[in-house]
Amino acid sequence: MHNKTAQALSAIQRLAGKAIGDFALLRPDDRVLVALSGGKDSWTLLEVLVQLQKKAPICYQLQPAIVDPGFGGFDHAALRQSVEQRYNLPLHIIATEHANVIREHLRPGSACCAFCARLRRGALYGAADTLGCNVLALGHHRDDALETLLLNQFYSGSLSAMSASLLADNGRHRVIRPLIYVPEALIQRWISSSGLVTQSCNCPQEALIDQKRQAMKTLLDQLEQDIPQVRNSLLNALANVQPRHLLDRKLWPAPSQTGDIETATGAQ
Numbered sequence: 717m718h719n720k721t722a723q724a725l726s727a728i729q730r731l732a733g734k735a736i737g738d739f740a741l742l743r744p745d746d747r748v749l750v751a752l753s754g755g756k757d758s759w760t761l762l763e764v765l766v767q768l769q770k771k772a773p774i775c776y777q778l779q780p781a782i783v784d785p786g787f788g789g790f791d792h793a794a795l796r797q798s799v800e801q802r803y804n805l806p807l808h809i810i811a812t813e814h815a816n817v818i819r820e821h822l823r824p825g826s827a828c829c830a831f832c833a834r835l836r837r838g839a840l841y842g843a844a845d846t847l848g849c850n851v852l853a854l855g856h857h858r859d860d861a862l863e864t865l866l867l868n869q870f871y872s873g874s875l876s877a878m879s880a881s882l883l884a885d886n887g888r889h890r891v892i893r894p895l896i897y898v899p900e901a902l903i904q905r906w907i908s909s910s911g912l913v914t915q916s917c918n919c920p921q922e923a924l925i926d927q928k929r930q931a932m933k934t935l936l937d938q939l940e941q942d943i944p945q946v947r948n949s950l951l952n953a954l955a956n957v958q959p960r961h962l963l964d965r966k967l968w969p970a971p972s973q974t975g976d977i978e979t980a981t982g983a984q
């Protein structure tokens with residue numbers, strides 16, 4: 717492996733290992749359904765989990781699975797072959813009719829990403845049950861979390877991003893994001909010389925995909941020119957929440973709130 721590629725992969729592994737440690741993402745005897753889209757992020761997720769498995773102090777099982785939304789043109793055979801050859805793991809393919817459901821239910825002109833993601837999540841939970849997996853691993857990375865943080869503030873009026881680990885609404889599956897500390901640029905650097913072939917779901921709206929998210933990416937890139945550490949600083953902010961200096965009345969009164977002398981820089 718080229719030196720720079722190897723460096724990128726070891727940096728990714730270090731950050732993923734830190735997230736796994738910080739949030740106890742993997743536990744003894746976990747059976748992990750690894751959600752593989754064929755895109756760069758989930759390929760990286762699978763690679764990292766396979767590599768870490770070799771030296772992890774605990775035993776866990778990996779089961780890669782891909783949801784075919786049914787838009788056509790998905791090359792199952794190539795993906796299955798890549799996963800088997802490179803990782804010696806069987807790829808579970810979840811064939812769905814999501815494309816038809818989307819065509820029937822989507823209002824003309826609206827983007828289908830969020831709807832598609834919800835359908836996909838349901839299919840992944842179903843497969844996890846069928847295959848006896850208690851954990852679902854997703855390939856979201858640091859930049860996905862930061863873009864979500866901005867989107868939620870700008871469009872939904874809420875202060876939230878993406879968690880490293882949460883219990884699914886069904887109460888049965890832990891959803892984990894081992895790449896949550898990993899910058900997208902590192903993934904790009906590694907994937908381009910990893911030898912892995914990426915492919916997409918062939919969604920007809922792919923060109924329009926999530927323009928708001930793209931705008932957040934551009935905004936962060938612009939900010940980065942003046943504040944080089946802006947992305948890491950935002951990530952640190954997510955790990956350093958100060959509820960006393962927010963306005964959520966559900967958190968009021970915070971235990972130490974009454975009678976405290978205000979010292980925060982932002983509170984005037």
Ligand SMILES: Nc1ncnc2c1ncn2[C@@H]1O[C@H](COP(=O)(O)OP(=O)(O)OP(=O)(O)O)[C@@H](O)[C@H]1O
Binds near residue numbers: 750752756856
């Ligand atoms: N068709 C699919 N089958 C299984 N898992 C999927 C599929 N599409 C997305 N996922 C999972 O959801 C995560 C986030 O999906 P999203 O559509 O935001 O993809 P992305 O950020 O482009 O990631 P990737 O590069 O892995 O496609 C992916 O990293 C992957 O773990």
